[in-house]
Amino acid sequence: MFSNSGIFLWSxxxxxxxxVNNSTLGEAANSGIGFGLMELPFLxxxxxxxxxxxxxxxxxxxxxxxxxxxxGFLIMAVGHIHMQLDHILGxxxxxxxFGTVAGNIVWFIALIITWSLSGWGFxxxxxxxxx
Numbered sequence: 001m002f003s004n005s006g007i008f009l010w011s012x013x014x015x016x017x018x019x020v021n022n023s024t025l026g027e028a029a030n031s032g033i034g035f036g037l038m039e040l041p042f043l044x045x046x047x048x049x050x051x052x053x054x055x056x057x058x059x060x061x062x063x064x065x066x067x068x069x070x071x072g073f074l075i076m077a078v079g080h081i082h083m084q085l086d087h088i089l090g091x092x093x094x095x096x097x098f099g100t101v102a103g104n105i106v107w108f109i110a111l112i113i114t115w116s117l118s119g120w121g122f123x124x125x126x127x128x129x130x131x
Contacts, residue, residue: 033084033087033088036084036087037084039080040084043076043077044077047070047073047074047077050069050070050073053066054069061124061125061127061128064121065122065123065124065125065128066121068118068120068121068124069117069122070121071117072116072117072121073114073118075110075113075114075117076118078110079107079111082094082107094107
């Protein structure tokens with residue numbers, strides 16, 4: 001069922017746009033704006049507690065790992081705000097500042113940094129918990 005129409009829709013942006021505009025999928029995409037905005041307060045709350053926990057642990061292996069994770073979460077939050085601005089207002093800050101190609105590269109680098117910091121933090125805590 002999906003294979004023929006799915007390949008066609010993926011290969012043709014215009015066909016995909018027409019499909020979205022002529023179906024309930026378009027309505028679901030519009031409701032995604034509210035869900036996207038609802039995630040931000042929870043993300044900020046997680047960042048707050050990540051930094052607070054890192055501060056309470058005052059360094060050490062667990063504190064270092066939590067601090068790395070908190071910075072990764074903060075970069076992720078900035079990326080999510082950027083995605084919401086692009087999705088809702090059509091305003092892509094990276095493309096505006098760096099151009100289309102370099103903006104996409106900067107976005108990719110930011111993803112690598114956020115996941116590296118988070119992963120490094122988790123690994124640091126994992127290593128310390130093993131003894």
